[in-house]
Amino acid sequence: xxxxxxxxxxxxxxxxxxxxxxxxxxxxxxxxxxxxxxxxxxxxxxxxxxxxxxxxxxxxxxxxxxxxxxxxxxxxxxxxxxxxxxxxxxxxxxxxxxxxxxxxxxxxxxxxxxxxxxxxxxxxxxxxxxxxxxxxxxxxxxxxxxxxxxxxxxxxxxxxxxxxxxxxxxxxxxxxxxxxxxxxxxxxxxxxxxxxxxxxxxxxxxxxxxxxxxxxxxxxxxxxxxxxxxxxxxxxxxxxxxxxx
Amino acid sequence: xxxxxxxxxxxxxxxxxxxxxxxxxxxxxxxxxxxxxxxxxxxxxxxxxxxxxxxxxxxxxxxxxxxxxxxxxxxxxxxxxxxxxxxxxxxxxxxxxxxxxxxxxxxxxxxxxxxxxxxxxxxxxxxxxxxxxxxxxxxxxxxxxxxxxxxxxxxxxxxxxxxxxxxxxxxxxxxxxxxxxxxxxxxxxxxxxxxxxxxxxxxxxxxxxxxxxxxxxxxxxxxxxxxxxxxxxxxxxxxxxxxxx
Amino acid sequence: xxxxxxxxxxxxxxxxxxxxxxxxxxxxxxxxxxxxxxxxxxxxxxxxxxxxxxxxxxxxxxxxxxxxxxxxxxxxxxxxxxxxxxxxxxxxxxxxxxxxxxxxxxxxxxxxxxxxxxxxxxxxxxxxxxxxxxxxxxxxxxxxxxxxxxxxxxxxxxxxxxxxxxxxxxxxxxxxxxxxxxxxxxxxxxxxxxxxxxxxxxxxxxxxxxxxxxxxxxxxxxxxxxxxxxxxxxxxxxxxxxxxx
Numbered sequence: 213x214x215x216x217x218x219x220x221x222x223x224x225x226x227x228x229x230x231x232x233x234x235x236x237x238x239x240x241x242x243x244x245x246x247x248x249x250x251x252x253x254x255x256x257x258x259x260x261x262x263x264x265x266x267x268x269x270x271x272x273x274x275x276x277x278x279x280x281x282x283x284x285x286x287x288x289x290x291x292x293x294x295x296x297x298x299x300x301x302x303x304x305x306x307x308x309x310x311x312x313x314x315x316x317x318x319x320x321x322x323x324x325x326x327x328x329x330x331x332x333x334x335x336x337x338x339x340x341x342x343x344x345x346x347x348x349x350x351x352x353x354x355x356x357x358x359x360x361x362x363x364x365x366x367x368x369x370x371x372x373x374x375x376x377x378x379x380x381x382x383x384x385x386x387x388x389x390x391x392x393x394x395x396x397x398x399x400x401x402x403x404x405x406x407x408x409x410x411x412x413x414x415x416x417x418x419x420x421x422x423x424x425x426x427x428x429x430x431x432x433x434x435x436x437x438x439x440x441x442x443x444x445x446x447x448x449x450x451x452x453x454x455x456x457x
Numbered sequence: 458x459x460x461x462x463x464x465x466x467x468x469x470x471x472x473x474x475x476x477x478x479x480x481x482x483x484x485x486x487x488x489x490x491x492x493x494x495x496x497x498x499x500x501x502x503x504x505x506x507x508x509x510x511x512x513x514x515x516x517x518x519x520x521x522x523x524x525x526x527x528x529x530x531x532x533x534x535x536x537x538x539x540x541x542x543x544x545x546x547x548x549x550x551x552x553x554x555x556x557x558x559x560x561x562x563x564x565x566x567x568x569x570x571x572x573x574x575x576x577x578x579x580x581x582x583x584x585x586x587x588x589x590x591x592x593x594x595x596x597x598x599x600x601x602x603x604x605x606x607x608x609x610x611x612x613x614x615x616x617x618x619x620x621x622x623x624x625x626x627x628x629x630x631x632x633x634x635x636x637x638x639x640x641x642x643x644x645x646x647x648x649x650x651x652x653x654x655x656x657x658x659x660x661x662x663x664x665x666x667x668x669x670x671x672x673x674x675x676x677x678x679x680x681x682x683x684x685x686x687x688x689x690x691x692x693x694x695x696x697x698x699x700x701x702x
Numbered sequence: 703x704x705x706x707x708x709x710x711x712x713x714x715x716x717x718x719x720x721x722x723x724x725x726x727x728x729x730x731x732x733x734x735x736x737x738x739x740x741x742x743x744x745x746x747x748x749x750x751x752x753x754x755x756x757x758x759x760x761x762x763x764x765x766x767x768x769x770x771x772x773x774x775x776x777x778x779x780x781x782x783x784x785x786x787x788x789x790x791x792x793x794x795x796x797x798x799x800x801x802x803x804x805x806x807x808x809x810x811x812x813x814x815x816x817x818x819x820x821x822x823x824x825x826x827x828x829x830x831x832x833x834x835x836x837x838x839x840x841x842x843x844x845x846x847x848x849x850x851x852x853x854x855x856x857x858x859x860x861x862x863x864x865x866x867x868x869x870x871x872x873x874x875x876x877x878x879x880x881x882x883x884x885x886x887x888x889x890x891x892x893x894x895x896x897x898x899x900x901x902x903x904x905x906x907x908x909x910x911x912x913x914x915x916x917x918x919x920x921x922x923x924x925x926x927x928x929x930x931x932x933x934x935x936x937x938x939x940x941x942x943x944x945x946x947x
Contacts, residue, residue, distance in 0.1 A: 315632055
């Protein structure tokens with residue numbers, strides 16, 4: 213049996229992170245907490261979500277268990293739970309997830325995990341640049357870039373980290389120097405990405421959240437968001453786009 | 458002549474309660490205050506609204522009077538009045554209702570009351586269960602149920618009050634025990650209702666407002682809302698739906 | 703070279719005022735500050751915007767300069783700048799306006815001023831009535847009138863200032879007496895205007911902003927808004943509509 217209690221914001225952030233890419237997913241419960249990963253139907257991006265057991269108020273997991281859920285449904289439910297309200301998730305048999313908060317009791321039908329697309333392996337990526345910045349600043353840059361283009365270049369060198377976009381007549385450049393970044397190894401790297409995906413990713417990030425970006429050359433990027441005061445770790449891996457010369 | 462002064466929130470709540478069911482209605486002014494009732498075109502629900510004379514700042518009613526109004530129009534106007542701003546309603550002849558607040562003077566054409574559908578008699582209902590609860594909690598339950606079904610079961614027995622809905626695969630149950638309810642006579646009752654109507658009803662209810670529910674067995678329900686700090690009483694009577702076995 | 707620094711709210715208010723009428727405009731920079739005026743495509747209204755040099759944090763204008771810009775684009779950018787955040791506008795050559803705030807650098811392509819419709823001369827109007835009032839109250843009256851009609855009458859006489867609208871069955875009158883107005887010369891005047899335009903104008907006005915109205919008889923009206931704590935002056939001149947008898 214699984215019986216865990218967590219705050220509303222953690223459940224909301226976790227499911228919000230997943231619905232950016234998929235509508236159904238497998239959740240793994242074990243003594244370390246909750247873990248899930250999934251790839252979007254187009255195979256362009258992967259999401260990896262982790263709630264460590266210490267982020268739960270109560271975390272009773274009798275045995276390791278994998279369940280299949282409609283994450284859209286859980287995300288929908290989570291929107292009516294207040295951020296600091298406690299919500300209980302309970303699985304007593306193979307068919308039902310019980311979601312309980314306040315006077316409300318949801319019974320959500322589980323999906324046979326074998327009917328859900330197999331989880332991907334997390335690829336082994338060697339990424340020379342590591343950039344740590346405020347997630348709210350990153351979000352602002354992505355949303356600004358979205359107004360003039362559908363792709364952005366991430367670039368880093370010893371002068372700092374750059375996000376660049378070019379429209380038909382306009383150009384936007386977001387630049388943070390070493391001093392403005394939380395942490396920076398000054399690695400050199402440059403890759404181009406689709407804003408369509410990045411726009412979805414930044415939805416869960418607010419000012420004050422920390423984003424660690426691992427960047428390579430024409431190589432996938434790893435974006436690791438620490439949200440809900442560090443209670444949830446959300447990692448996205450996004451494939452690059454080919455930059456036309 | 459009729460010349461009454463009331464706060465913006467009272468006018469707004471009263472008209473909002475009515476537009477949930479009808480677009481035109483008869484308003485009765487007498488020394489007790491203002492009273493109105495109406496049935497929706499499908500004859501499924503009735504609304505009964507009462508503003509006692511003590512809820513008016515000024516209540517000058519020379520003689521009993523019935524007027525016909527386009528409640529949508531008055532509700533529209535009321536939305537631009539602040540909650541604690543005073544608004545004067547004045548009827549000097551048979552043709553015009555004057556609505557005055559701040560520097561604004563509306564003249565709204567009256568409708569011949571005989572052109573509006575006759576008011577219903579309030580039915581005499583014997584309802585065994587009386588449940589008093591926070592209207593905000595009730596609203597939350599109805600909105601949650603709406604996500605998975607188009608009808609709900611209200612049920613009460615000695616263990617408390619239940620609102621239940623079933624979707625194709627999910628189930629939601631809202632439960633408040635005797636201790637969580639403001640007042641409860643532990644009467645046994647069970648009826649099913651359309652969420653479509655309930656959703657409209659709960660629009661005017663916020664946390665802190667008190668809702669008294671009178672429930673029977675496959676019988677209409679009476680929902681009595683005390684809103685605007687008790688200055689307005691809104692009662693809805695809703696016909697049950699037949700529960701398929 | 704031009705290099706000025708201004709707060710986000712000033713840039714937003716200025717461009718918002720212009721997009722109410724045009725999408726492209728000529729901006730004049732000189733030692734007095736920034737000035738622009740434009741007429742809408744239908745030749746019904748004119749907007750005149752002035753930011754005096756004292757409203758800039760820094761105002762470096764080497765020589766008088768006229769540039770052509772897509773004001774919609776600048777307004778769009780300005781929406782992502784906080785009100786009290788400083789934004790730098792820089793023109794180093796004939797082709798590009800650089801907009802810089804926080805870590806963001808926009809390069810906006812300039813438009814050849816000769817490709818933009820020639821600015822109008824400001825007409826010389828003799829307007830007998832001068833009415834100074836809270837812009838938020840004016841806005842409220844226009845939005846209320848918009849619900850029942852598509853034109854309004856502005857009227858002033860010794861008893862005060864009136865805004866009147868008539869619908870098919872309803873009528874609304876907004877009245878402020880001498881005592882309620884900030885300043886009033888009691889001039890007699892009356893003209894009718896299109897709400898379609900006025901609705902756009904009042905978008906930039908909030909409670910606390912001051913509006914000076916100069917009114918004549920079947921003659922254009924001048925509406926002078928002082929916004930952003932007086933840092934920006936926005937003037938609209940609106941042609942009257944013929945009042946059918």
